[in-house]
Amino acid sequence: MFRRHFPGDRRRPALALHCMMGSGAGWGPIAEGLGGRVDLHALDLPGHGRSPRLAAIAPGEIMATTLTAARAEAERLAAGSADHRVDLLGHSFGAVAALALAVVDPARVRSLTLIEPVMFAALPAPARDPDGLLAALERFEAAGDRAGATAAFLRYWDGPDLNAVPPLTRDQLIAQMAAVRDTMPDIYHDRAGILAPGGLERLSAAVMFITGASSPPVIAEIAAALAARLPDVGRATVPGAGHMAPLTRPATVAELIAVNLDRA
Incomplete structure (x- = not known):
């Protein structure tokens, strides 16, 4: 996976x-807003940004590849830090x-800032798809309509109009x-086991959830469900922002990240 450095x-x-259909470059304005408080490294997810394109994807490959690369990068960065931890x-x-990553290696995490985490599996099964996104994507998939699925996904998550790019x-x-x-089995059914009993409760790092005020309400519900299991947690909302707050409101998001950095 390609590594970027700010x-x-x-x-x-x-x-x-970063998010799906984005790249690590999106952290640049946030790094600028943080004013050098941290030495920020960002990975391009598999098949995104400047990481290699994927000819085929084995089941679970995106999460597994991301976790392997992120854990190696976190270990490398922690080795050179003052307290052997990373934000x-x-x-x-x-x-x-x-x-x-924090659940797998909690001792290496100084702080954890989660912006709009799409961990639908944190909710009871009937509440995981309140707006019908997953059902719609499955219908497009069954019809072989990849463009339709992409357009629906981007529209729901406040992304660009597929026909305008x-x-x-x-x-x-x-x-x-x-x-x-x-990644659908990871976020809707917790294929990676993130929510296993005791995992979140062991996290001693300062955690903050940042959500956009205009995001689908299910995002705030996910944040609340996860926060209820964490020992040291804060929550913040970005007024006027949707799911893509890191790109549309980078200065505000950077200010909130700084608050969590100060808590650690």
Whole structure:
């Protein structure tokens, strides 16, 4: 996975994981807003940004590859930090992956900032798809309509209009839908075991959930369900922002991340 670096205080490294259909470049404005408080490293998820394109995806490959690379990067960064820990940041699926990493290796995490984590599995099964997104994506999949699935996914998550982007970008987004589909068992059914009893409760790091005020209500419900199991947690809402708050309100998101950094 391709690594991006936004230089800052080398004594305090941070690792950031982006959303589906994004790239690590999206953390640049947030790093600027943090003003060098952390030495920020961001990975491009498999098949995203400057990471290699995926010709085929084995079941569970996206989460497994992301966790393997993120854990190796966290270990590398922690080895050079003042307290042998890292600050973790994640957005959307990247927030789910960051949470998974924290559960696997809690002693290495100084703080954990989760922006709009899409961990639907934290909710009771009947409440996981209140707006019918998963059902709609399954219908498009059954019909072989990859463009329709991509457009529906982007529309729900406050992304660009698929028909308004340049042809090359459109093709890339449609290709990335295969990675999105591969993560569905992770976020809707917890294939990685993130929510196993006792896992979240063992996290001693300062955790903050950041949600957009205009996001689908299910996102706040997910944050509440996860927060209820964490020992040291805060919650914040970005006024006027939707799911893509890190891109549309980077200064505000950076301010909130800084609050959590101060708590650690």
